[in-house]
Amino acid sequence: AQSVTQLGSHVSVSEGALVLLRCNYSSSVPPYLFWYVQYPNQGLQLLLKYTSAATLVKGINGFEAEFKKSETSFHLTKPSAHMSDAAEYFCAVTSGGYSTLTFGKGTMLLVSP
Amino acid sequence: DADVTQTPRNRITKTGKRIMLECSQTKGHDRMYWYRQDPGLGLQLIYYSFDVKDINKGEISDGYSVSRQAQAKFSLSLESAIPNQTALYFCATSSSGDDTQYFGPGTRLTVL
Numbered sequence: 621a622q623s624v625t626q627l628g629s630h631v632s633v634s635e636g637a638l639v640l641l642r643c644n645y646s647s648s649v650p651p652y653l654f655w656y657v658q659y660p661n662q663g664l665q666l667l668l669k670y671t672s673a674a675t676l677v678k679g680i681n682g683f684e685a686e687f688k689k690s691e692t693s694f695h696l697t698k699p700s701a702h703m704s705d706a707a708e709y710f711c712a713v714t715s716g717g718y719s720t721l722t723f724g725k726g727t728m729l730l731v732s733p
Numbered sequence: 734d735a736d737v738t739q740t741p742r743n744r745i746t747k748t749g750k751r752i753m754l755e756c757s758q759t760k761g762h763d764r765m766y767w768y769r770q771d772p773g774l775g776l777q778l779i780y781y782s783f784d785v786k787d788i789n790k791g792e793i794s795d796g797y798s799v800s801r802q803a804q805a806k807f808s809l810s811l812e813s814a815i816p817n818q819t820a821l822y823f824c825a826t827s828s829s830g831d832d833t834q835y836f837g838p839g840t841r842l843t844v845l
Binding site: 629652654662663664665666669716719720721724725 | 775
């Protein structure tokens with residue numbers, strides 16, 4: 621069984637501030653972890669993924685995430701928020717093979733000038 | 734051209750009507766998925782197919798059925814639509830060698 625918890629349905633930051641979106645997972649086997657972004661009126665787009673290689677994963681648009689097994693976490697960060705980062709972000713986990721993706725409930729990132 | 738397309742993009746229908754949502758992909762992937770998205774609930778898996786002859790129920794399959802007509806096509810049907818099926822529906826695809834899923838643009842369905 622696997623599950624994902626995203627802390628905070630909404631996160632507000634000022635432009636230029638650090639972005640931190642939290643994701644904790646539960647998995648009975650070594651997980652593969654993903655972050656997706658959804659801009660208004662669009663489908664989901666892959667930001668980055670962890671598949672048991674380097675624990676610090678770099679994605680598109682300056683985002684990165686660190687896999688911490690001891691904390692069962694995969695938090696998403698960006699040093700400096702931009703207005704264009706305003707979107708909904710989803711964390712997802714799979715065990716690979718014939719397993720499917722399980723998504724968190726999403727975190728809406730709001731960026732103010 | 735988009736790799737994963739969904740038709741229609743928007744649909745308004747009435748309670749009791751049969752509705753079909755279609756998904757096509759040009760990525761050559763063998764796996765396809767249908768999700769629904771409701772505000773605050775994230776994405777919930779309705780059905781998935783790992784190849785043409787393999788169809789599996791997801792966590793919320795009641796009231797839905799699917800057909801995998803070809804490797805590139807996966808349709809979702811609502812046999813008798815009800816208002817609580819009003820949602821945003823997404824199709825996604827992946828390769829058996831990679832768990833990354835690629836999403837279509839979504840279909841916004843409203844059941845009155």
